Amino acid sequence: MLNILVYGAVTSAVYAMLAVGFTLIFGVARVLNLAHGAFYGLGAYAAYVLTARLGWPLLPAAIVAVLFVAAFGVAVERVLIRPLRNSALAVLMITIAVGLLFEQAMYLLFGSEARNVPAFSNATWSYAGLDVSGQRLLTLGFGAAVIGLLWLFINRTRLGAAILALSQDREGALYVGIPADRIYAVVMAISAAIAASAGVLTAPFLTVQPTMDLLPMIKAFSIVIVGGLGSIPGSILAALLLGYSETIVAYAISPAWTEIVSLVAVLLTLILRPAGLLGKRAAF
Amino acid sequence: MKGRRATGVIVVLAALAALPLFIRSEYLLGILSVCFIYGIWATSWDFMSGLTGRENFGHALFIGAGAYTAAFLNGKVGFAPWWGLPAGAAMAGGLSLVIGIPTLRLRGPYFALAMLAAATIMQRLTLIFWQYSGGEEGIPGLDPLLESKAAVYYLCLGVFVVITLALLLLAGSHWGLILRSIRGDEAAAQAAGVNVTFHKIAALVVSAFCAGIGGVLYAHYQEAVTPDVFSVALSISIIIMVYVGGIGSLYGPAAGAVLLALLPELLRGLGQYRLWVYSLVLIFILFFAPEGVIAPLWRRVTGGATGGAP
Numbered sequence: 001m002l003n004i005l006v007y008g009a010v011t012s013a014v015y016a017m018l019a020v021g022f023t024l025i026f027g028v029a030r031v032l033n034l035a036h037g038a039f040y041g042l043g044a045y046a047a048y049v050l051t052a053r054l055g056w057p058l059l060p061a062a063i064v065a066v067l068f069v070a071a072f073g074v075a076v077e078r079v080l081i082r083p084l085r086n087s088a089l090a091v092l093m094i095t096i097a098v099g100l101l102f103e104q105a106m107y108l109l110f111g112s113e114a115r116n117v118p119a120f121s122n123a124t125w126s127y128a129g130l131d132v133s134g135q136r137l138l139t140l141g142f143g144a145a146v147i148g149l150l151w152l153f154i155n156r157t158r159l160g161a162a163i164l165a166l167s168q169d170r171e172g173a174l175y176v177g178i179p180a181d182r183i184y185a186v187v188m189a190i191s192a193a194i195a196a197s198a199g200v201l202t203a204p205f206l207t208v209q210p211t212m213d214l215l216p217m218i219k220a221f222s223i224v225i226v227g228g229l230g231s232i233p234g235s236i237l238a239a240l241l242l243g244y245s246e247t248i249v250a251y252a253i254s255p256a257w258t259e260i261v262s263l264v265a266v267l268l269t270l271i272l273r274p275a276g277l278l279g280k281r282a283a284f
Numbered sequence: 285m286k287g288r289r290a291t292g293v294i295v296v297l298a299a300l301a302a303l304p305l306f307i308r309s310e311y312l313l314g315i316l317s318v319c320f321i322y323g324i325w326a327t328s329w330d331f332m333s334g335l336t337g338r339e340n341f342g343h344a345l346f347i348g349a350g351a352y353t354a355a356f357l358n359g360k361v362g363f364a365p366w367w368g369l370p371a372g373a374a375m376a377g378g379l380s381l382v383i384g385i386p387t388l389r390l391r392g393p394y395f396a397l398a399m400l401a402a403a404t405i406m407q408r409l410t411l412i413f414w415q416y417s418g419g420e421e422g423i424p425g426l427d428p429l430l431e432s433k434a435a436v437y438y439l440c441l442g443v444f445v446v447i448t449l450a451l452l453l454l455a456g457s458h459w460g461l462i463l464r465s466i467r468g469d470e471a472a473a474q475a476a477g478v479n480v481t482f483h484k485i486a487a488l489v490v491s492a493f494c495a496g497i498g499g500v501l502y503a504h505y506q507e508a509v510t511p512d513v514f515s516v517a518l519s520i521s522i523i524i525m526v527y528v529g530g531i532g533s534l535y536g537p538a539a540g541a542v543l544l545a546l547l548p549e550l551l552r553g554l555g556q557y558r559l560w561v562y563s564l565v566l567i568f569i570l571f572f573a574p575e576g577v578i579a580p581l582w583r584r585v586t587g588g589a590t591g592g593a594p
Contacts (some may be wrong), residue, residue, distance in 0.1 A: 030392050080287075084570060087574075096341070221397045221401070229393075270387055270390065
């Protein structure tokens with residue numbers, strides 16, 4: 001019981017970190033970023049290169065890795081997405097090409113074997129028959145903190161207000177002088193940085209491989225569909241729902257069945273409530 | 285103009301049909317057979333997604349469904365290989381209903397995302413339920429549909445040509461016009477009394493059915509099936525082939541698929557970098573030739589606008 005409670009929370013935190021960035025860039029810039037998984041993977045690989053190949057200590061390596069991925073995200077937005085923005089299909093294709101290039105580049109540079117990234121904490125917490133690694137608890141805490149900060153940033157700052165305005169009414173926002181292109185770059189940086197920090201934090205207990213980008217991304221957009229495209233509270237709620245459903249299925253039936261949970265959740269949502277849990281009806 | 289186009293088609297077909305008379309290498313005939321199977325996949329993708337504008341990011345779901353159904357019937361149950369064709373196509377068509385009905389009634393990116401998710405999750409499931417699907421190794425030891433490589437070549441060419449012509453006819457018919465009207469303006473088509481949801485789902489079923497047939501041919505050509513038939517890389521490769529050919533024209537993607545599938549085989553040593561090359565080609569096409577390469581070229585050579593293109 002306690003197992004489910006703690007492990008479910010850790011899974012949910014990781015999912016929320018991935019889904020929030022994905023839904024943010026969709027809500028604000030109408031970009032369905034299929035390279036989102038590549039940001040997550042690039043974070044983990046950057047941390048691996050800095051720590052294992054260059055021998056950096058973990059904390060600066062993690063910070064530089066996250067900043068590097070944020071810059072990469074801005075570059076992708078600026079160079080590849082912006083010129084194609086008037087065609088939704090072209091944007092989808094260019095982001096999926098970036099994802100494909102990431103996989104191929106990691107495969108050529110580092111091979112297909114799994115790589116190790118050191119953990120921040122090697123301690124194990126034991127309580128009432130439950131063992132959780134410190135790294136997992138750290139992931140949970142960091143995820144909760146990041147989402148809280150993002151919430152404050154969007155609702156309490158001027159830049160956050162501009163982001164909200166753009167997501168609500170693009171033309172209205174342009175008329176009052178909000179610089180849309182600059183905001184898109186900021187949102188892309190935030191989205192990429194959160195995905196990359198999830199990659200760095202989960203790397204010690206998940207595998208770092210060239211194909212690591214795909215499943216987390218599939219989870220991210222399953223959550224975003226269940227929560228409602230473009231809604232941040234919706235994706236947090238859906239991350240909790242899917243994180244806990246998967247953990248319960250893993251304990252009650254078998255870990256093999258967890259992969260089906262998100263697909264069933266997506267299909268059920270689209271049949272019963274297409275706008276998602278907290279989506280606006282205008283979303284479809 | 286029509287005469288020149290017909291001549292062009294006949295010349296290309298005659299050349300392909302005569303090829304086995306000159307090429308004695310079984311290896312090369314095998315590669316060409318796979319190229320035709322890619323042609324089936326690209327044309328069937330274009331029929332649904334090119335005409336209606338609803339992009340399908342998981343065509344491999346239907347390919348894999350056809351391939352695994354055929355492999356299961358032949359390799360595990362022991363049916364004659366030909367049973368795979370109807371069964372695999374039906375399985376792919378059935379799966380398309382499961383995904384299509386909930387997602388295609390909606391506007392927005394739901395269909396694209398659900399297809400990508402479904403194909404990836406199916407690939408995971410083949411690994412997880414390895415007792416039935418053979419896991420990473422897949423199901424080996426299938427019987428070939430026909431014994432000689434030349435016969436398989438003609439089979440793949442024949443199915444490819446029949447499917448391409450049938451889909452071109454459908455695309456040129458009244459139904460094709462309805463499908464293109466959905467891409468042009470879905471709301472306007474609906475206002476004009478077109479049941480857009482029904483037509484989108486019907487087009488998806490046709491597309492899935494053809495992809496399933498291609499999957500069955502592929503499984504029996506390889507005499508084995510592995511989880512790679514569900515991979516995102518396969519889905520994306522097919523979309524890239526369609527883009528190079530010219531989206532929405534059907535014949536362009538058919539030719540684009542054959543040529544792009546052949547390219548890495550011709551340039552030896554490139555096979556390993558295939559996806560790398562494909563993604564660079566895709567970025568190039570998106571920025572510099574959004575209409576594709578082959579269909580516009582064909583139109584210029586044979587003169588005038590050809591059917592199928594919007």
